[in-house]
Amino acid sequence: MIPDINLLPHINRSESNLKIFYSSLAVLALLILSLIVWQFFSMKDEVTKLTNEQQTLQAQKDQLQGEYNALLNSNTGSIEQAVTFVEKVSYPVSPLVDEVRALLLPNSYLRNYTFDEEKVIVKADFETFTNISKYVALLERSEYFNDVQLGTVDDFEINPNGSNEKEVDFSSVSRYSVQIELYIDKKYLAFGGAQ
Numbered sequence: 282m283i284p285d286i287n288l289l290p291h292i293n294r295s296e297s298n299l300k301i302f303y304s305s306l307a308v309l310a311l312l313i314l315s316l317i318v319w320q321f322f323s324m325k326d327e328v329t330k331l332t333n334e335q336q337t338l339q340a341q342k343d344q345l346q347g348e349y350n351a352l353l354n355s356n357t358g359s360i361e362q363a364v365t366f367v368e369k370v371s372y373p374v375s376p377l378v379d380e381v382r383a384l385l386l387p388n389s390y391l392r393n394y395t396f397d398e399e400k401v402i403v404k405a406d407f408e409t410f411t412n413i414s415k416y417v418a419l420l421e422r423s424e425y426f427n428d429v430q431l432g433t434v435d436d437f438e439i440n441p442n443g444s445n446e447k448e449v450d451f452s453s454v455s456r457y458s459v460q461i462e463l464y465i466d467k468k469y470l471a472f473g474g475a476q
Contacts, residue, residue: 409457425465436456
């Protein structure tokens with residue numbers, strides 16, 4: 282008979298499974314630990330960047346606060362100085378309105394006007410394109426204005442709601458609404474204009 286001799290060490294299957302489990306647990310723990318260390322250093326860099334940015338913004342805030350305080354403490358002037366300044370910079374508008382109205386043609390209507398620092402914007406209604414061109418020519422000859430620019434020209438009917446849409450009324454004539462920009466001659470106006 283042949284003797285049954287086993288020279289290999291005796292290993293249990295359960296011991297082998299435990300070694301695999303503990304080694305995989307150790308690898309997993311190392312991976313988690315390395316992830317935590319990486320997160321720590323990346324957050325530390327982020328905190329350093331944000332701290333530097335906060336210091337920069339704080340320095341800018343302090344500088345702007347200093348400029349603001351300097352402006353508040355500066356000599357703002359008295360009410361009399363403000364009135365003198367406004368009177369020197371401002372211009373009388375009555376001569377401009379009078380000129381715009383005086384040059385308006387018959388059967389024309391001055392709808393609106395607004396003033397700006399540099400110009401007057403006039404909105405008026407006219408019956409024909411000829412009247413529009415005559416009015417613009419009169420404004421160009423006026424010494425109160427350096428430049429006259431014709432803006433929008435829109436046509437409209439006087440009574441659009443009273444007529445039936447299918448019927449055309451050939452006796453009614455549409456009118457034209459015009460916007461004109463008039464650039465003011467400040468020197469002429471400052472010397473009193475046409476007195």
